[in-house]
Amino acid sequence: MTTTQEHLLIVDDDADIRQLLRQYLQENGYRVTTAADGKGLRAALAAGHPDLIILDVMLPGEDGISLCRAVRARSEVPIIMLTARGDDTDRIVGLEVGADDYVPKPFNPRELLARVKSVLRRAKSLPPNLQHEELRWFRFAGWSLDAVTRDLTAPGGVVVPLSATEFKLLRVLLDHPGRVLTRDQLIELMQSRDAGPFDRALDVQISRLRQRLGEDAKEPAIIKTVRGQGYVLAAAVHSES
Incomplete structure (x- = not known):
């Protein structure tokens, strides 16, 4: 379990997924904020600085790809995209606009947790040479x-x-x-x-x-x-x- 209380921001319009991930990630030692759409994402960013964003591609209104591009234009915060399984287009476009990793839906929360740890580790790691x-x-x-x-x-x-x-x-x-x-x-x-x-x-x-x-x-x-x-x-x- 992590002891650093990294702050994760989850953006997904599915309330059940938000609740599931909030509970699971909190149980694993993270501080978690959730949002249902782009408006909620911007409000959360204005209120604090998350260490990592988990961002669903399919959102009402402004989609996850557009939001990822907007966030990346002003911040280096790591972003993990949640994409439809087998949708290479979303995966590739997400990486092109600045996402650091992706997890296809449906997913095992343990896999997402492993990805979160890996991306945070890469973001904080020293130069390798x-x-x-x-x-x-x-x-x-x-x-x-x-x-x-x-x-x-x-x-x-x-x-x-x-x-x-x-x-x-x-x-x-x-x-x-x-x-x-x-x-x-x-x-x-x-x-x-x-x-x-x-x-x-x-x-x-x-x-x-x-x-x-x-x-x-x-x-x-x-x-x-x-x-x-x-x-x-x-x-x-x-x-x-």
């Missing part, structure tokens, strides 16, 4: 990444928001400039315990990170694909503490 733990600034191709605040700053000075997963992926690539990393190596270095869904979605995460960096989708200059092998950060990286 121990020899670079003391480094704070990474500068590459006119961009800069602050590894403490997790701010990615564009060449023009605009701060670009990153999800926890995007930050972890970029940090792994910056720790290994010029080195081709396979999919398995990337997942291992990102310290993902539930590698299955992230293995299938890794290309999506790479694509989203390229978009953050303003890359040409057809001819990316910073994060390159090495056919049949993996990905490589092709830019020179200058790091400092």
Whole structure:
């Protein structure tokens, strides 16, 4: 049982699911707030700062995809999407707009709890390459990444928001400039315990990170694909503490 009292926000229009998850997650040591729709989500965010949001895709009015996009535009709070089983479209679009993981309905509460723990662990984990733990600034191709605040700053000075997963992926690539990393190596270095869904979605995460960096989708200059092998950060990286 967790002893840190992380705050979880559950957004689902099904009252039975909200009650079930509230009770189960509270029994496992979490502080839980619930909301039934986008209005309730915004009210909950205005009242406090959750450590993680569990967000249903199918909501009345503004759907979960739109809400995920809106939240991600202003916050790096981890988001787990609840999607219809077998609906790859919702899963992929959810990851594209900033979700950190997904759980298909119907689900076992124990599985959701495991995902919650895993996503929170990833969000709080230190950069994986121990020899670079003391480094704070990474500068590459006119961009800069602050590894403490997790701010990615564009060449023009605009701060670009990153999800926890995007930050972890970029940090792994910056720790290994010029080195081709396979999919398995990337997942291992990102310290993902539930590698299955992230293995299938890794290309999506790479694509989203390229978009953050303003890359040409057809001819990316910073994060390159090495056919049949993996990905490589092709830019020179200058790091400092």
